[in-house]
Amino acid sequence: MQIVDHRLKPGWYRPSPHQGGALDSPSLLVMHFTVSGAGAKGVSDYFVSPQAKASAHVVVGRDGDVRQVVPFNVKAWHAGRSIWRGRPNCNDYSIGIEIDNWGRLIRTADGQVRSSTSRVLDPALAVELTHKNESRPSLWEVYGETQLSALAEVTRCILAAYPTITEIVGHDDISPGRKTDPGPAFPMSRFVSLVEGRGDSQPLFRTVIASRLNARGGPGVQFDTLGVFLAGTRLEVLYDSPGPWAQVKGALEGGGAVTAWVSDQYLA
Ligand SMILES: [Zn+2]
Structure with a gap:
């Protein structure tokens, strides 16, 4: 182009x-x-x-x-x-x-994630973050x-x-x-x-340092656990949010690669 x-x-x-x-x-x-x-x-x-x-x-x-x-x-x-x-x-x-x-998204009382126009969305698309011009977190x-x-x-x-x-x-x-x-x-x-081309050719990888790290369906402990990443597992970081959660791709305990969210303090 x-x-x-x-x-x-x-x-x-x-x-x-x-x-x-x-x-x-x-x-x-x-x-x-x-x-x-x-x-x-x-x-x-x-x-x-x-x-x-x-x-x-x-x-x-x-x-x-x-x-x-x-x-x-x-x-x-x-x-x-x-x-x-x-x-x-x-x-x-x-x-x-x-x-x-x-x-900005909304979490309804029954736990659904919706757009501002009330469209029901996949909860995995939502991340909780605080806007730089605001003081409280919301979903985006x-x-x-x-x-x-x-x-x-x-x-x-x-x-x-x-x-x-x-x-x-x-x-x-x-x-x-x-x-x-x-x-x-x-x-x-x-x-x-x-x-600038720095992120293009080199995907970012990080290593699990917790003995067992929960792989979740979304960025928060309220999301279901999909499985466990064991210590030493190399994960490709797909989205390193400014918050404490990162979206990663890697192999779960027992095999099988998934895309999931993890708490990024357990990655090195
Ligand atoms: Zn605009």
Whole structure:
């Protein structure tokens, strides 16, 4: 993938009507979540519809589907009221990417995990974390590896084509209090490593140091135990959350590789 004439090629493109004005020498890349399960197709269909009144340059789906609705040399309407390093109206100097993700989730009284729109979701997709602009933890949808690697490829293309971009920020950095995206589940530092190629070729492995480490179906002791990882087992870390839980892949006691969550204090 590369950028030719301010468009990702090869790539899906349809222009949103919600754009306007030349975007010269952008200095910022802004990450958003969509609060949706619509996929890149559903979200891009919305951005090209008349009622949206909003857009971003690119949408990235959970399955890695990438769709562009605004060329990179035109302003998209993604940031709204915003300010960064004293400079207001970030749409005037940034490229915006929407990542399909539900954002904040809800655990209902009967233990189900639901989106803010009441869609029932797989509890394994939820991670409990405290947003940097908040004081209490809440549930957030995990960003999967397929989506992150597609996002990293798009980001590499953008940074190569627009070297004036010097920072990657979240909407919650430029509109704090008003916006929470991409939220605490977005692994910004690991994502930057992925963009720089450090995370691409070398998966991260850690070793179990507890004599028996429970492998759980989700990030918390409330999730069922799938089995036990024994001391010395090498686990591939799929998602090292900022909290105390890591999503890993490895062989359980008695054989059989699983993807599970473990308490990361027992990994070295
Ligand atoms: Zn946003």
